[in-house]
Amino acid sequence: MTERADLTPDVARSLAYVRGEEEPILPPPRGRRGMVEAMFASLFSSVGNAVLTIVGLALIVLVVPPIIRWAFIDAVWTGDNREACLSPEAGACWAFVRAKFWQFMYGRYPLGERWRVDLTAVLLIAGLVPMAIPRVPFKRENVVYLLGIFPLVALILLTGGDFNIGPGLFRIVILLGCFAVGISALFIASGGDGGMVRILAAAAGVAGVPLLILSAAIGHLGRIAFGMTVVDLLLAVLGLVALVGGALAIHGAAGAAGLRRLLPLAVTVGIVVAVLLLLRIDYGLRWVETPLWGGLLVTLVVAIVGIVGSMPLGILLALGRRSRLPVVRFVSIAFIEFVRGVPLITVLFMASVMLPLFLPAGVNFDKLVRALVGVTLFSAAYVAEVVRGGLQAIPRGQYEAASALGLGYAASMRLIILPQALKIVIPGLVNSFISLFKDTSLVLIIGIFDLLGIVQLNFTDPNWASPNTPATGYVFAALVFWMFCFGMSRYSIYTERRLDTGYRR
């Protein structure tokens, strides 16, 4: 440095500078150009741009007026049958849509029962709107309503309730619950300083709880004459003894906290049993079997169940694919790659034709339920890959910081990693959901008539056969699909902006 100063002492001296007063802080300059000027600047700024602008305008002039002419000016708005739409000058046959509108909405859902669909829609909107507006409080209660209460009410309303649930299903549920409770009791008890005997006692004891419920349930349902049989009584006594013993064992091994950790599982089993009991009740509603459902009703049922079901499943699969446990990873990869490798139509066919072959005789799922399961599993594979992309975008430092604070795997995923990863992949997720929404039309091939299916079905109605009927029907279906998909798209953009905390200044 000194060398250079020596070389050019005069320059350095002449450039020396000390600020005297501060520069004022000014607002940015306003745009000075007017609208017309700005338009010309962007549209006709060069010869190339001018040519493109003129070609574009010509295209608009060529295409738009005929569309408007067909859809509005020449369109037939009223009429009771094909007569009005037959004239050669006639445009869109909106009278057809008007006549069939309610069928497009409900399918063949019985006329007198359609209020049930309306009520379901109102209940859904009542839950969805406050959920979608961030400022509305009680989000937790809202989620419980939307994911817990509403589906149950919707199921009862749409089908009519009064399900034929025999004690067999109860036994299955309770046995599953017993299995789950027993395993987690094992984990809890082994966490304490209890010996093997204690652990076994704990497992056996907690397994006794479901036994107790089982016998009580069977007795309560009155499937066996006059309450309990000898077997039930035996089970009840055994269960009670085991329950007390098991509780004491867990208490000894892991303390009161150990018992409390069992609570969520016990509550879950209780809720499942309660739901099953609720579904058995005869509410005096007429039974509407799913083949009668159709139109927008089916589209929305398939799309909503698919979206709500594939989200958690997809997240689990994404986590599974990144798991360090080889079996979990292998199962996740196998599922994802298999499902992504086959078309949705194949999955639906399998769900509709092959699934019954694997189920025990006598167990028969509804066709719509099978389609729902198929669509959900299919979509889950795609959601999983989208979510995995988000997980990979989270810097390793975030995992390390969570670990260093002592957060376990589940907690760090739930509190740190997933909230960030899901925020990143909102565009991809919504992309999957929009694509799922439109794919619902494929249920047509297993004989379920969604909105598009029912529109197409009505083309064959001789009463309305006219040259413009199919085009009008398709345009109507497209408009309805577009409304929902565009709505999802806009809401996702809004959510993205709202959650963008990282760089907000």
Next chain:
Amino acid sequence: MAEAAAKAEGGALPVSTTETAVEIIDMNKWYGDFHVLRNINLKVMRGERIVICGPSGSGKSTMIRCINRLEEHQNGTIVVDGITLTNDLKRIDEIRREVGMVFQHFNLFPHLTILENLTLAPIWVRRMPKKEAEEIAMRFLTRVKIPEQANKYPGQLSGGQQQRVAIARALCMNPRIMLFDEPTSALDPEMIKEVLDVMVDLAEEGMTMLVVTHEMGFARQVANRIIFMDAGQIIEQNEPEQFFTNPQHERTRLFLSQILH
């Protein structure tokens, strides 16, 4: 080495002569075939402030990251706060609860406010009621002199402020040992001091600290002992005065001449 540790009572604060905070015995670590840590032996007494320096790639970060199991060592023994580090997840979690860590790139959680960053671990790991956790968090935010930032997001803070939040976040878990992995390396020169001031405060309260840093002024001021590492080995360790004025090993002398112009 135990004697060395006991002798090295550079600071005014008492360093325990009997209670060990961290003990590393014959520890080795490889990345694939690459031998990153070679036969590390280190004993840190409770209340000691250790500064670890050395050229990049010398294994200093890897070594302190082994202490809370962000890195796994292949052989040797690490005992932290009386707990031997094994593959047992329960023990690892126990150690992580007692060992706070501050990273070079802060690693704050960008989707949570500053207050939520601080209360997260106390609430979910220590099962502390939210109110109590928030009180403690505010106390530590006041201590690092940014209580007014509590409801902002990390992205809105300067680097120095973020690092102070990161220190407060670790302190909210009430750790007995603090690890610092180059806490000022990613900071603008003007912000280094505010972070070092917080660390000096912490040292003066008697916290056991292991600090990987090249801030030699800080090392001189607070360290009881300076450890110099190169190529995965501990080359030299001494109290700061001796270390700076009378380095013994050739490699240490070279290193010091490079960084102290």
